[in-house]
Amino acid sequence: MAIAEQQKQGAGEKSWHGIVLQTLKRNEISLIPYVPDRVLTPLIKNLHADPFFTTFATAREEEAVGIVSGAWMGGRRGAVLMQTSGFATLANTLASLAVPYQIPLIMFVSERGTLGEFNYGQALVCRTMRPVLDSLALEHHTITRLDELEFIADRSIKQAVTTQAPVALILNPLLTGGKTFDK
Amino acid sequence: MNTRNTKVMNRFDVTSRLIAKLKHEEAVVGGIGNTNFDLWAAGHRPQNFYMLGSMGLAFPIALGVALAQPDRRVFALEGDGSLLMQLGALSTIAALKPKNLIMIVMDNGIYQITGAQPTPAANVADIVAIATGSGLARSSWAADEEDFERLVDEAMSAAAPSLIAVRIDDKPGVGATRRDPVQIRERFMHGLGVREPL
Numbered sequence: 001m002a003i004a005e006q007q008k009q010g011a012g013e014k015s016w017h018g019i020v021l022q023t024l025k026r027n028e029i030s031l032i033p034y035v036p037d038r039v040l041t042p043l044i045k046n047l048h049a050d051p052f053f054t055t056f057a058t059a060r061e062e063e064a065v066g067i068v069s070g071a072w073m074g075g076r077r078g079a080v081l082m083q084t085s086g087f088a089t090l091a092n093t094l095a096s097l098a099v100p101y102q103i104p105l106i107m108f109v110s111e112r113g114t115l116g117e118f119n120y121g122q123a124l125v126c127r128t129m130r131p132v133l134d135s136l137a138l139e140h141h142t143i144t145r146l147d148e149l150e151f152i153a154d155r156s157i158k159q160a161v162t163t164q165a166p167v168a169l170i171l172n173p174l175l176t177g178g179k180t181f182d183k
Numbered sequence: 184m185n186t187r188n189t190k191v192m193n194r195f196d197v198t199s200r201l202i203a204k205l206k207h208e209e210a211v212v213g214g215i216g217n218t219n220f221d222l223w224a225a226g227h228r229p230q231n232f233y234m235l236g237s238m239g240l241a242f243p244i245a246l247g248v249a250l251a252q253p254d255r256r257v258f259a260l261e262g263d264g265s266l267l268m269q270l271g272a273l274s275t276i277a278a279l280k281p282k283n284l285i286m287i288v289m290d291n292g293i294y295q296i297t298g299a300q301p302t303p304a305a306n307v308a309d310i311v312a313i314a315t316g317s318g319l320a321r322s323s324w325a326a327d328e329e330d331f332e333r334l335v336d337e338a339m340s341a342a343a344p345s346l347i348a349v350r351i352d353d354k355p356g357v358g359a360t361r362r363d364p365v366q367i368r369e370r371f372m373h374g375l376g377v378r379e380p381l
Contacts, residue, residue, distance in 0.1 A: 058271070063243045063272050066242075066272075067244070071250055074251025096236020101365065102364075102365050102368065
């Protein structure tokens with residue numbers, strides 16, 4: 001049984017994606033552009049089903065960052081969902097838009113490339129993610145435990161908004177179960 | 184749709200004509216380089232946002248503003264080279280159908296600011312055909328300045344997002360935006376009524 005599933009049972013009805021959805025809602029984050037990922041599928045599905053959220057796919061992660069940046073300036077909060085490989089396309093946009101304009105860009109990154117990755121390209125690109133985040137001194141947290149998810153996500157969103165700085169919340173396979181070869 | 188029937192106009196002139204029409208605090212997002220230099224030169228307004236990087240994101244940023252403030256008209260000015268970087272954004276906009284979003288493409292077929300190298304699209308692709316094919320039915324070439332103004336007027340009351348492509352000359356921008364990103368963002372938020380100054 002996947003660790004994430006065990007945690008889900010231990011926490012009663014709470015799932016990682018349920019906690020993320022509720023935390024977004026509680027923080028009035030209603031605009032959710034995403035580039036899809038297998039692991040994020042239940043979250044994306046439930047966001048689409050909830051009329052509180054405007055949830056839609058974009059062709060590239062950069063586009064999604066542009067959209068939530070514009071929305072923030074217009075007074076509406078958003079968050080971007082993506083996969084590790086999608087984050088790897090963002091260095092220029094982070095360095096030329098989100099960081100210098102002081103935009104509280106909230107990113108949820110489903111982490112591939114570790115803990116059982118079967119695609120060498122995913123394993124390699126994953127290694128670029130934290131160095132890029134660190135090189136821009138961006139706040140980031142790798143979330144591995146269900147019992148810490150709400151605290152980390154809720155506090156990080158509030159910190160991003162109040163300090164006007166981006167944050168990346170990395171959803172580790174220990175939390176989500178990840179993607180395995182036989183799926 | 185045929186660019187051969189369109190007059191070659193000037194970016195600063197066309198931008199100035201647009202700004203002169205804005206009477207309701209419409210937002211204007213200027214893409215990188217000459218596009219926002221001419222927006223700046225046309226006269227700063229609190230509702231203007233100037234990009235200093237993130238090439239290709241003028242339409243996505245404007246889309247975000249349009250989704251946040253559906254009662255405000257939002258213009259985005261983008262160069263052809265920039266748009267080529269983010270063509271997928273056209274389909275995203277077509278799918279969401281924000282009726283308050285008006286996209287203007289300044290098409291000179293070159294990367295003017297880097298030395299006037301031709302874009303890969305210069306002699307082979309048609310921006311309006313691309314936009315139409317991406318699902319933006321209200322996409323047109325402006326035949327001349329008068330036609331541009333007519334298309335802007337129409338777009339202001341349209342029930343769907345509009346794209347207006349303008350063939351422009353190879354002149355550089357007239358001004359140079361003050362590169363102060365925090366101040367640009369803060370002033371823009373004041374201009375949109377999101378925040379009050381300290």
